[in-house]
Amino acid sequence: xxxxxxxxxxxxxxxxxxxxxxxxxxxxxxxxxxxxxxxxxxxxxxxxxxxxxxxxxxxxxxxxxxxxxxxxxxxxxxxxx
Numbered sequence: 001x002x003x004x005x006x007x008x009x010x011x012x013x014x015x016x017x018x019x020x021x022x023x024x025x026x027x028x029x030x031x032x033x034x035x036x037x038x039x040x041x042x043x044x045x046x047x048x049x050x051x052x053x054x055x056x057x058x059x060x061x062x063x064x065x066x067x068x069x070x071x072x073x074x075x076x077x078x079x080x081x
Contacts, residue, residue: 012041022046 008014013028027041035058042054054064 020047 005014008027011030011034013026013030015026015028017024017026023045025043025045027043029035029038029040037058039056039058042052042056043050044052044054049069050067052064052066054062056062
């Protein structure tokens with residue numbers, strides 16, 4: 001995907017719902033070969049952050065991955081030697 005919308009549209013119907021504050025990007029495969037396995041991919045987010053990716057398979061199975069920002073690691077205090 002790498003920000004190349006033209007390349008993405010060669011294999012998928014791309015639909016964006018919502019607004020910058022909260023949005024859903026829906027990808028539906030154009031190829032019947034892919035559509036026999038994947039019904040849709042839904043990517044949900046807020047601003048420039050992705051919150052979840054859902055894959056809906058053609059057989060009714062769905063997988064959802066929730067994405068949360070990693071906590072910022074605090075540096076360890078200096079230990080005297």
